[in-house]
Amino acid sequence: xxxxxxxxxxxxxxxxxxxxxxxxxxxxxxxxxxxxxxxxxxxxxxxxxxxxxxxxxxxxxxxxxxxxxxxxxxxxxxxxxxxxxxxxxxxxxxxxxxxxxxxxxxxxxxxxxxxxxxxxxxxxxxxxxxxxxxxxxxxxxxxxxxxxxxxxxxxxxxxxxxxxxxxxxxxxxxxxxxxxxxxxxxxxxxxxxxxxxxxxxxxxxxxxxxxxxxxxxxxxxxxxxxxxxxxxxxxxxxxxxxxxxxxxxxxxxxxxxxxxxxxxxxxxxxxxxxxxxxxxxxxxxxxxxxxxxxxxxxxxxxxxxxxxxxxxxxxxxxxxxxxxxxxxxxxxxxxxxxxxxxxxxxxxxxxxxxxxxxxxxxxxxxxxxxxxxxxxxxxxxxxxxxxxxxxxxxxxxxxxxxxxxxxxxxxxxxxxxxxxxxxxxxxxxxxxxxxxxxxxxxxxxxxxxxxxxxxxxxxxxxxxxxxxxxxxxxxxxxxxxxxxxxxxx
Amino acid sequence: xxxxxxxxxxxxxxxxxxxxxxxxxxxxxxxxxxxxxxxxxxxxxx
Numbered sequence: 001x002x003x004x005x006x007x008x009x010x011x012x013x014x015x016x017x018x019x020x021x022x023x024x025x026x027x028x029x030x031x032x033x034x035x036x037x038x039x040x041x042x043x044x045x046x047x048x049x050x051x052x053x054x055x056x057x058x059x060x061x062x063x064x065x066x067x068x069x070x071x072x073x074x075x076x077x078x079x080x081x082x083x084x085x086x087x088x089x090x091x092x093x094x095x096x097x098x099x100x101x102x103x104x105x106x107x108x109x110x111x112x113x114x115x116x117x118x119x120x121x122x123x124x125x126x127x128x129x130x131x132x133x134x135x136x137x138x139x140x141x142x143x144x145x146x147x148x149x150x151x152x153x154x155x156x157x158x159x160x161x162x163x164x165x166x167x168x169x170x171x172x173x174x175x176x177x178x179x180x181x182x183x184x185x186x187x188x189x190x191x192x193x194x195x196x197x198x199x200x201x202x203x204x205x206x207x208x209x210x211x212x213x214x215x216x217x218x219x220x221x222x223x224x225x226x227x228x229x230x231x232x233x234x235x236x237x238x239x240x241x242x243x244x245x246x247x248x249x250x251x252x253x254x255x256x257x258x259x260x261x262x263x264x265x266x267x268x269x270x271x272x273x274x275x276x277x278x279x280x281x282x283x284x285x286x287x288x289x290x291x292x293x294x295x296x297x298x299x300x301x302x303x304x305x306x307x308x309x310x311x312x313x314x315x316x317x318x319x320x321x322x323x324x325x326x327x328x329x330x331x332x333x334x335x336x337x338x339x340x341x342x343x344x345x346x347x348x349x350x351x352x353x354x355x356x357x358x359x360x361x362x363x364x365x366x367x368x369x370x371x372x373x374x375x376x377x378x379x380x381x382x383x384x385x386x387x388x389x390x391x392x393x394x395x396x397x398x399x400x401x402x403x404x405x406x407x408x409x410x411x412x413x414x415x416x417x418x419x420x421x422x423x424x425x426x427x428x429x430x431x432x433x434x435x436x437x438x439x440x441x442x443x444x445x446x447x448x449x450x451x452x453x454x455x456x457x458x459x460x461x462x463x464x465x466x467x468x469x470x471x472x473x474x475x476x477x478x479x480x481x482x483x484x485x486x487x488x489x
Numbered sequence: 490x491x492x493x494x495x496x497x498x499x500x501x502x503x504x505x506x507x508x509x510x511x512x513x514x515x516x517x518x519x520x521x522x523x524x525x526x527x528x529x530x531x532x533x534x535x
Binding site: 133309310352359 | 497498500503504506507508510511513514515517518519520521523524
């Protein structure tokens with residue numbers, strides 16, 4: 001009954017007393033224990049803590065003072081978030097025995113809401129800092145996709161994506177520096193919300209990049225993400241970068257009005273030209289569904305004169321190498337399996353201050369240019385990822401598969417001086433959105449021709465989460481892509 | 490350019506490639522001009 005149930009459905013069952021929080025936690029723990037290894041999704045099972053928190057939630061529900069819909073709801077947290085007394089490995093062998101004596105603020109806030117921490121979930125080691133070549137760059141092994149265990153679950157929030165996608169937990173916490181919520185959400189067919197930089201406290205989270213890292217929910221729907229975000233957003237004296245703002249959902253009427261008048265910025269060529277043959281049809285179908293829900297489409301394109309990839313890589317490599325300098329300069333680095341990642345971490349120590357600061361200056365320009373774009377549209381719509389989940393053994397820097405369209409094939413052919421070069425559209429929205437600290441919601445829009453999930457993303461101005469959630473909720477009321485289950489789950 | 494014949498996961502090759510990657514990224518970033526009137530970009534707060 002509980003697998004794939006939404007947070008709202010579970011909260012209703014708990015209040016109706018058709019199930020207790022302890023029963024729900026026990027069933028969740030058993031599923032995580034028995035099925036988690038299939039996906040290499042679990043870093044630590046939190047049985048003792050979960051049963052204690054569930055019993056506390058049952059008492060609160062019985063007293064009638066469980067105000068949050070999260071009371072008694074089990075969840076998993078990416079293993080970069082500290083949980084008091086439990087291993088917090090950051091997915092990396094050098095930190096295998098690391099234990100913190102406190103909870104990360106996001107976990108502490110969920111505990112106050114009555115949620116039940118059932119598991120720490122697997123992740124790519126050090127959230128991918130340094131740049132890894134293989135999905136096996138994780139202490140728990142390669143993240144396996146619930147839709148096909150020979151495919152990758154995505155990174156770096158690998159276990160969060162797989163556990164939600166397999167119906168092992170109703171929601172999970174992930175984190176994104178540049179793509180680490182978006183990729184596993186797209187690959188595993190779940191809904192992920194990357195909050196505005198500073199909306200959610202990062203106290204107790206592993207830092208990969210002080211100026212890029214965000215903590216956000218991954219769940220079965222935008223509605224569930226919103227419930228979690230309401231609980232974890234807001235001020236935190238322990239995180240000086242926290243904005244102090246809180247997320248609050250729009251009321252139903254306001255949400256309906258907002259969606260009806262939204263201007264959807266769209267370019268299109270990043271889907272119609274660049275997407276893989278497997279993903280393209282579902283992406284185009286998803287865009288057309290969105291057009292029926294929010295019909296005011298306007299053209300919007302990222303500036304084409306900014307090097308998004310080099311900018312984001314330079315920022316997080318320089319900051320990450322500084323954070324992990326002691327590890328990088330020690331023999332313990334060799335405990336990590338991915339040779340490319342180790343080489344990347346070592347090389348990043350040599351990034352010049354001049355280049356890091358130049359990247360930071362360019363971010364100022366980017367933020368201003370994004371603000372200009374958001375004067376002409378309210379949100380930008382594009383692919384979550386333009387491909388479906390990649391094979392588990394394939395190098396992540398291997399040449400990509402040929403794109404779908406004849407236009408793209410033509411682009412790869414010898415240049416015709418008379419033909420215009422293909423424009424990039426909004427293919428760089430993940431690095432651009434992260435560099436500018438913008439919120440995003442990633443959501444499923446169908447299955448590819450290979451039977452794997454395909455998803456879209458919407459990105460808005462800083463602190464536009466209420467509008468983004470309203471838009472994706474409207475989409476998910478009219479479609480059923482987010483309700484699909486992996487065949488074997 | 491001469492092709493690198495070392496195994497693609499060879500640590501020495503990866504180290505060379507990582508350093509080259511950083512230089513290429515730096516070159517791309519330096520091409521992006523930032524007008525001086527955008528300063529100060531810093532988020533530093535004393």
